Amino acid sequence: MDEVRQAHLPGNFELYDPDSSEPGAALCKGCWEEGGVRNFSALDTVWIKEEGREAMLWLCRGHLENMKSEGEKSGTFIRSVNGVVRYPALSTLQGGRR
Amino acid sequence: MMEEALPPGQVWGKKFVIYAALGIPRVDPQKWRLKVDGLVNSPLEYTYAQLTSLPQTRYVKSFFCVTRWSIKDVDWEGVPIRDLVSAASPKPEAKWVMFHCEEGYSAPVPIEDALNADALLAFKLNGKPLSAEQGFPARPFFPNLYAWKSAKWVNRIEFVGGYQDGYWETYGYHERANIWAEERFKEDHGKPVKRTAYGTA
Numbered sequence: 435m436d437e438v439r440q441a442h443l444p445g446n447f448e449l450y451d452p453d454s455s456e457p458g459a460a461l462c463k464g465c466w467e468e469g470g471v472r473n474f475s476a477l478d479t480v481w482i483k484e485e486g487r488e489a490m491l492w493l494c495r496g497h498l499e500n501m502k503s504e505g506e507k508s509g510t511f512i513r514s515v516n517g518v519v520r521y522p523a524l525s526t527l528q529g530g531r532r
Numbered sequence: 533m534m535e536e537a538l539p540p541g542q543v544w545g546k547k548f549v550i551y552a553a554l555g556i557p558r559v560d561p562q563k564w565r566l567k568v569d570g571l572v573n574s575p576l577e578y579t580y581a582q583l584t585s586l587p588q589t590r591y592v593k594s595f596f597c598v599t600r601w602s603i604k605d606v607d608w609e610g611v612p613i614r615d616l617v618s619a620a621s622p623k624p625e626a627k628w629v630m631f632h633c634e635e636g637y638s639a640p641v642p643i644e645d646a647l648n649a650d651a652l653l654a655f656k657l658n659g660k661p662l663s664a665e666q667g668f669p670a671r672p673f674f675p676n677l678y679a680w681k682s683a684k685w686v687n688r689i690e691f692v693g694g695y696q697d698g699y700w701e702t703y704g705y706h707e708r709a710n711i712w713a714e715e716r717f718k719e720d721h722g723k724p725v726k727r728t729a730y731g732t733a
Contacts, residue, residue, distance in 0.1 A: 456550070
């Protein structure tokens with residue numbers, strides 16, 4: 435059975451199949467951390483600012499809405515997009531040198 | 533025979549998981565060049581043919597991904613990085629080495645790890661030239677660092693004075709990434725790493 439592991443995108447989780455060379459399915463970070471629930475459905479990606487650093491998180495719609503409402507009050511919410519974005523784009527990197 | 537020690541938090545896997553954060557570039561070895569520059573006395577540029585005709589080192593060492601999977605006994609072949617950069621004569625003020633790659637990825641490595649005797653610029657993996665997915669034509673390999681530092685499709689080795697984030701470090705991965713100290717994230721334990729703005733250390 436696939437295990438849940440840290441995803442390469444820091445702070446997130448995905449399934450790990452030791453027989454596969456493909457990264458596994460992404461999980462909702464909120465559902466996994468709160469109750470160990472493997473929720474793969476309708477995930478979105480949210481960008482937040484945390485301790486001066488940008489982070490990208492994979493969340494279900496429910497957790498996204500919570501994050502968005504809290505983050506808009508605290509100023510930590512940046513934006514969200516539908517679907518799972520596994521890797522930051524180079525243009526979003528701070529000071530991204532080539 | 534004794535089982536090889538696993539660094540803390542790692543598990544053995546069967547296959548490499550292929551990550552390509554910025555895509556898989558298809559590199560023409562005739563056109564590819566490796567630059568060695570930054571804080572050096574004599575910047576260098578190598579062709580693929582020049583590098584692969586240098587004396588090669590071959591060893592078997594395991595591969596450790598920060599996401600905890602590990603591949604046992606990988607056969608690596610390449611040139612010790614310290615051999616290929618020695619002619620560039622890095623300056624004493626060089627403290628970090630930034631590895632730049634074809635597709636824009638970058639990874640900073642402390643100079644003591646980059647110039648360690650077992651740090652290779654690898655051209656072969658398990659007896660065959662690197663595949664495109666594994667970083668053809670070349671990637672550094674650092675046996676004691678998590679694998680995001682062993683940047684695929686490298687094309688420039690830049691000596692710098694101070695630490696600066698590379699691709700993954702911007703998102704929280706550790707500056708040095710030592711596997712035995714379990715330095716996965718910047719807030720992880722391990723020796724404190726001096727963080728300075730680029731060029732100010």
